[in-house]
Amino acid sequence: MKSPTKPQKQTQKLVKHKITGDNLFKIFATIIAASALIILIITGYTLLKGSIPAIQNFGLNFFFGQQWNPVEGREIYGILPYILGTLVTSGIALLIGVPLSLGIAIFLVEMAPRSLRVPVSYIVELLAAVPSVIYGLWGIFVLRGWMVTYVETPLSKYLGWIPIFSGTPQGLDIFAAGVILAIMIIPTIASLSKEVLTAVPNSIREGAYSIGATKWEVIKRWVLSYGKSGIFAAVILGLGRAVGETMAVTMLIGNATGPSAMPHSLFQSGQTMASLIANGFMEATTGSLKLSTYLGVGLTLLIMSLIINVGAHLIMTRVFKVKGGAIE
Amino acid sequence: MTTTIPTTIQEQNNIEQSQQEVTIDQTAKMQAINVNAWFGSKQILKTVNLAVKPNTVTAIIGPSGCGKSTFLRCFNRMHELAPNAKMNGKILLDRENIYDRQTDPVQIRRRVGMVFQKPNPFPTMSIYDNVAAGLKLTGAKKGKQLDDIVKHSLEQATLWDEVKDDLKKSGTSISGGQQQRLCIARAIALQPEVILMDEPCSALDPIATAKIEKLVVDLKQDYTVVIVTHNMQQASRISDYTAFMYMGELAEFGETKQIFENPKNKLTENYITGVFG
Numbered sequence: 001m002k003s004p005t006k007p008q009k010q011t012q013k014l015v016k017h018k019i020t021g022d023n024l025f026k027i028f029a030t031i032i033a034a035s036a037l038i039i040l041i042i043t044g045y046t047l048l049k050g051s052i053p054a055i056q057n058f059g060l061n062f063f064f065g066q067q068w069n070p071v072e073g074r075e076i077y078g079i080l081p082y083i084l085g086t087l088v089t090s091g092i093a094l095l096i097g098v099p100l101s102l103g104i105a106i107f108l109v110e111m112a113p114r115s116l117r118v119p120v121s122y123i124v125e126l127l128a129a130v131p132s133v134i135y136g137l138w139g140i141f142v143l144r145g146w147m148v149t150y151v152e153t154p155l156s157k158y159l160g161w162i163p164i165f166s167g168t169p170q171g172l173d174i175f176a177a178g179v180i181l182a183i184m185i186i187p188t189i190a191s192l193s194k195e196v197l198t199a200v201p202n203s204i205r206e207g208a209y210s211i212g213a214t215k216w217e218v219i220k221r222w223v224l225s226y227g228k229s230g231i232f233a234a235v236i237l238g239l240g241r242a243v244g245e246t247m248a249v250t251m252l253i254g255n256a257t258g259p260s261a262m263p264h265s266l267f268q269s270g271q272t273m274a275s276l277i278a279n280g281f282m283e284a285t286t287g288s289l290k291l292s293t294y295l296g297v298g299l300t301l302l303i304m305s306l307i308i309n310v311g312a313h314l315i316m317t318r319v320f321k322v323k324g325g326a327i328e
Numbered sequence: 329m330t331t332t333i334p335t336t337i338q339e340q341n342n343i344e345q346s347q348q349e350v351t352i353d354q355t356a357k358m359q360a361i362n363v364n365a366w367f368g369s370k371q372i373l374k375t376v377n378l379a380v381k382p383n384t385v386t387a388i389i390g391p392s393g394c395g396k397s398t399f400l401r402c403f404n405r406m407h408e409l410a411p412n413a414k415m416n417g418k419i420l421l422d423r424e425n426i427y428d429r430q431t432d433p434v435q436i437r438r439r440v441g442m443v444f445q446k447p448n449p450f451p452t453m454s455i456y457d458n459v460a461a462g463l464k465l466t467g468a469k470k471g472k473q474l475d476d477i478v479k480h481s482l483e484q485a486t487l488w489d490e491v492k493d494d495l496k497k498s499g500t501s502i503s504g505g506q507q508q509r510l511c512i513a514r515a516i517a518l519q520p521e522v523i524l525m526d527e528p529c530s531a532l533d534p535i536a537t538a539k540i541e542k543l544v545v546d547l548k549q550d551y552t553v554v555i556v557t558h559n560m561q562q563a564s565r566i567s568d569y570t571a572f573m574y575m576g577e578l579a580e581f582g583e584t585k586q587i588f589e590n591p592k593n594k595l596t597e598n599y600i601t602g603v604f605g
Contacts, residue, residue, distance in 0.1 A: 207448040207450060209406065212434045212437045212462055225452045
């Protein structure tokens with residue numbers, strides 16, 4: 001074989017702004033990526049513009065008022081009960097859902113035999129794919145009956161003197177909505193937490209075992225501690241789902257309006273922002289104050305979701321990263 | 329030699345037959361008696377017998393995959409934590425079998441500490457808490473008493489002077505060599521009787537290695553040390569006894585000087601002189 005030919009020096013003029021496949025792809029990808037932001041901005045703008053008449057009309061009472069009077073000429077719309085309803089149902093969902101989700105994640109990662117881990121994880125993730133209306137149907141025809149018989153009636157019988165357990169249990173109430181939300185956020189939180197716990201290095205577990213920690217101590221003091229920022233993120237994503245969840249809540253919450261929708265007791269009908277819109281948007285005619293009100297509710301819900309997500313992100317990066325100094 | 333290839337079961341039968349009558353060494357701190365270990369169906373250790381004398385450094389050497397780390401992990405019941413891990417045989421600590429049904433592995437691991445190949449300080453804990461973690465589990469030591477033990481352990485691990493002003497910092501904020509000494513301090517804090525070290529220097533630079541080696545020699549005043557190492561010079565420098573393992577069996581065991589200068593087994597000689605490895 002002959003020696004390889006020397007590379008010939010070629011002088012080539014630099015062509016500026018030549019459109020190549022790479023450049024085209026870059027432009028295309030940029031547009032696609034920007035579209036996510038643009039859609040968010042357009043949505044926000046539409047909601048803001050549409051809700052101005054209602055906010056101008058009612059002022060601060062739009063957000064802090066409780067009245068709901070759709071009679072034309074005497075319209076009053078205050079959305080405080082629905083903001084609180086959203087917060088309370090989501091809170092119940094977290095209170096019930098987070099411990100269960102963590103239990104599932106811990107079981108799958110730390111305890112389950114390998115033969116069980118994969119199928120059970122798969123089933124848990126599959127639960128996230130069940131349409132929300134099916135959860136709603138199951139909630140009305142199965143969960144409601146159980147809740148009334150085994151949970152709500154005993155609670156109101158023995159703890160009825162506590163305000164939040166007062167009232168006559170019907171099963172179509174704030175508590176039922178919170179429970180169905182808890183079930184719906186379990187797959188999200190559990191599967192993300194499972195990923196977080198799986199990512200905890202085995203060397204940390206071994207180190208803990210080597211100084212005489214029991215299995216429970218290893219999980220409590222080392223594994224959960226190492227994964228706390230990730231678990232926090234999982235919980236927030238679950239909260240995001242609970243705040244915006246519409247169909248199943250609408251089917252179970254009882255859909256009260258006005259001052260009676262203020263969440264005083266768990267066993268009364270309530271209303272969330274999402275369920276309010278789902279119930280009423282059909283009646284809102286173009287240009288009416290009612291439509292403007294619904295758009296204002298939508299705007300509040302959007303802002304709340306954004307605050308939850310952005311706030312969670314900030315907390316995660318600031319508190320955990322800087323303080324821990326070592327949590328990746 | 330027969331030409332038939334033995335099946336796994338026959339092999340295992342052979343192993344059973346080859347079980348030796350081992351007398352309990354009254355002077356040994358720890359003694360492995362007919363230890364077999366498996367991962368799934370793969371046998372890692374084959375009838376290993378070894379006695380570790382108190383207040384000595386015993387080095388375990390051998391080529392990769394010879395089972396030396398697995399053997400070490402049998403000494404504090406860490407082996408059984410791995411999935412599909414099995415073992416049989418006895419390991420005695422002060423003439424008591426640590427694999428007895430009534431024995432709590434947690435108690436064994438407090439008496440037999442361990443330092444791992446890769447430094448693994450707890451990243452979510454401060455330097456102080458890394459050392460105190462084991463004592464905090466039982467809650468027996470608190471306040472000033474705990475401070476004293478942490479200080480003493482860090483001093484013994486020759487780390488105190490380097491970190492005494494940074495005790496609140498994360499355990500992973502220090503260099504790799506310091507992290508490994510922190511892990512040694514973490515093991516010392518529990519006042520174990522035996523310290524197992526699984527290639528503690530393999531992830532460290534030569535200066536950090538020299539510090540750890542000196543530390544290991546110092547530690548035998550108070551503890552019994554068993555160290556797995558890839559580095560034969562290291563074994564000859566720091567150990568009193570050396571065990572050479574090959575293919576899951578203990579090929580040769582004796583005083584370090586004898587093993588390195590006058591090995592009885594051809595395999596040991598080949599390994600030490602670098603014919604294979």
